[in-house]
Amino acid sequence: MHYIKPLIFISFCLCCFQLIAQNGFVSLGETAFSLNHKVSKTYSVNFAMRSRYFLFEDHKPKYKQQQVDIYHFSTLNLNYNHKLSLGVYHRNRDWFDTGSNETRFTQQFSYTKQKLGVRYGHRFRTEQRILNTKTIFRQRYRFAVDFPLNGEKLDIGETYLVNAIESLLSVSKPDNPETDIRISTQIGWQFTEDLKLQTGLEHRLEAFNLKAKHNLFVLTTAVLKI
Amino acid sequence: MCVSFSFSQSKNEKEERIPISQFPEVARNYFNNFSYKVKYLKFYRETDGDKVSFEAKFRIKKLYYSIEFDINGKLEDIEIVIKEKHIPRHTHANINTYFNAHYKKTRFIKIQKQYVNYTNQSDKSFIQHIVEHPNDKHTHFEIIAEIKTDETRELREFTFNKDGKFESFRKVTSSSYDHALY
Numbered sequence: 001m002h003y004i005k006p007l008i009f010i011s012f013c014l015c016c017f018q019l020i021a022q023n024g025f026v027s028l029g030e031t032a033f034s035l036n037h038k039v040s041k042t043y044s045v046n047f048a049m050r051s052r053y054f055l056f057e058d059h060k061p062k063y064k065q066q067q068v069d070i071y072h073f074s075t076l077n078l079n080y081n082h083k084l085s086l087g088v089y090h091r092n093r094d095w096f097d098t099g100s101n102e103t104r105f106t107q108q109f110s111y112t113k114q115k116l117g118v119r120y121g122h123r124f125r126t127e128q129r130i131l132n133t134k135t136i137f138r139q140r141y142r143f144a145v146d147f148p149l150n151g152e153k154l155d156i157g158e159t160y161l162v163n164a165i166e167s168l169l170s171v172s173k174p175d176n177p178e179t180d181i182r183i184s185t186q187i188g189w190q191f192t193e194d195l196k197l198q199t200g201l202e203h204r205l206e207a208f209n210l211k212a213k214h215n216l217f218v219l220t221t222a223v224l225k226i
Numbered sequence: 227m228c229v230s231f232s233f234s235q236s237k238n239e240k241e242e243r244i245p246i247s248q249f250p251e252v253a254r255n256y257f258n259n260f261s262y263k264v265k266y267l268k269f270y271r272e273t274d275g276d277k278v279s280f281e282a283k284f285r286i287k288k289l290y291y292s293i294e295f296d297i298n299g300k301l302e303d304i305e306i307v308i309k310e311k312h313i314p315r316h317t318h319a320n321i322n323t324y325f326n327a328h329y330k331k332t333r334f335i336k337i338q339k340q341y342v343n344y345t346n347q348s349d350k351s352f353i354q355h356i357v358e359h360p361n362d363k364h365t366h367f368e369i370i371a372e373i374k375t376d377e378t379r380e381l382r383e384f385t386f387n388k389d390g391k392f393e394s395f396r397k398v399t400s401s402s403y404d405h406a407l408y
Contacts, residue, residue: 041378041379041380042379079333079372079379080333080372080381116290150242150243151241151243151270152241152270152283153241155239155240155241155242156240
C-alpha cells in the first residue's frame with residue numbers, strides 16, 4: 001500500500017516520455033511565481049508571473065522563449081469549500097515574435113471536498129480571451145485530486161501530490177469550436193508555513209476534434225504567502 | 227481528542243505515518259482479532275507541542291474508525307465517522323439549539339461518534355466490543371463545523387455529550403487546506 005501513490009506518479013511520467021518519442025511532439029516549460037495574500041476572512045488576492053519557453057521542438061531540444069504572463073485573481077470565499085474568483089490576465093508574445101498578445105478575463109467557481117486526507121476539487125471557469133484579431137470564449141472544467149504523501153495531513157516539510165484532468169471548449173467567430181484535454185501530475189513541497197514549491201508534468205491534447213496536437217509541459221511553481 | 231484529516235492546530239503539530247513496530251507495544255495486537263475484515267489499517271504518530279499520541283485508523287463494514295492512544299498505549303478514545311442524519315433526533319435538536327443560539331451560521335464539516343472507555347473492561351475488549359457493536363452507547367459527539375459570528379468565520383471542533391449537551395470547543399486552523407493551487 002505504501003508504494004501505490006509513487007507508482008502512479010512514475011507510471012504517468014513514463015507515459016509522457018513515451019509521447020516525446022512520437023513525431024510532431026512539442027515540449028514547453030512553464031515557470032511561475034505566485035504571491036497570495038489574505039485580505040480578510042472572506043477575501044484573498046493572488047498575483048502571479050509566469051514564463052513559458054520551448055524545450056523540445058522539430059525533433060530536437062532547444063530553448064526559445066514563447067511568452068510571459070502576468071495575472072491577478074480576486075477570490076471570494078463563499079464558505080469553507082466554495083469559492084468565487086475573478087481574474088485578469090495579460091500575455092505578451094510580441095516581445096518574442098511568437099504571436100499575438102492577449103488580454104483575458106476569467107470567472108471561476110470552485111468546490112472542494114475532503115475525505116480522509118484526500119481532497120477533491122472541482123473548478124469551473126469561463127474565459128474571454130481577447131487577441132488582436134479575434135475574441136475566444138472558453139469554458140473549462142477541472143477535476144483535481146491532491147493528498148499529502150505522508151499521513152493524512154500536510155505538515156511543514158512534507159510532500160504532496162496534485163493530479164488533475166481538465167477539459168476545455170473554445171468558441172470564436174471565424175473558427176470551428178476546439179476541444180482540449182489536459183492531464184497533469186505534480187509533486188509539491190511545503191517548505192515553510194508560507195512557501196511551497198511544486199513541479200510536474202502536464203500533457204495537453206489540443207484541438208483533438210480538429211487536428212490533434214500533443215504538447216508536454218514541464219511545470220515549476222513557487223508559491224509565497226504574504 | 228483527536229482531529230484527524232488535514233486540520234492542523236499549530237506549527238509544532240505533526241502527524242506522520244509509522245510502521246506498526248513503532249506503535250505502543252501493548253496496543254499492537256488490538257486490531258487483529260475482530261470477526262470482520264479490517265481494511266486500510268494504518269498507524270500514525272501525532273505530535274502536538276510536547277504531547278505525543280498514537281492513532282490507528284481503519285475501516286470495517288464501511289465505517290471509518292480512528293482509535294487514539296497515549297504514549298504508553300492506553301486508549302484515549304474511539305471515533306467513528308457518521309453522517310448528520312445518523313445523530314439521534316433529540317440529540318440533533320439539542321445540538322442545533324446550541325448552534326442557533328450562539329452562531330449566525332453553522333455548516334458541519336465532519337461528525338464523529340466518540341467512545342471513551344468509562345467501563346471496567348480492558349482497552350482491548352472495549353475496542354473489540356465497540357467494533358462488533360458500533361451502535362452501542364457512545365459517550366460523545368465530535369463535530370468539526372464552520373461557524374459564523376458577527377466578528378469572525380472559522381472552523382471549530384465541538385464536543386457534545388451523548389445527549390447533545392455542549393461541552394467544549396477549540397479552534398481548528400485549516401492552513402494545510404490550500405496546499406494545491408486553485
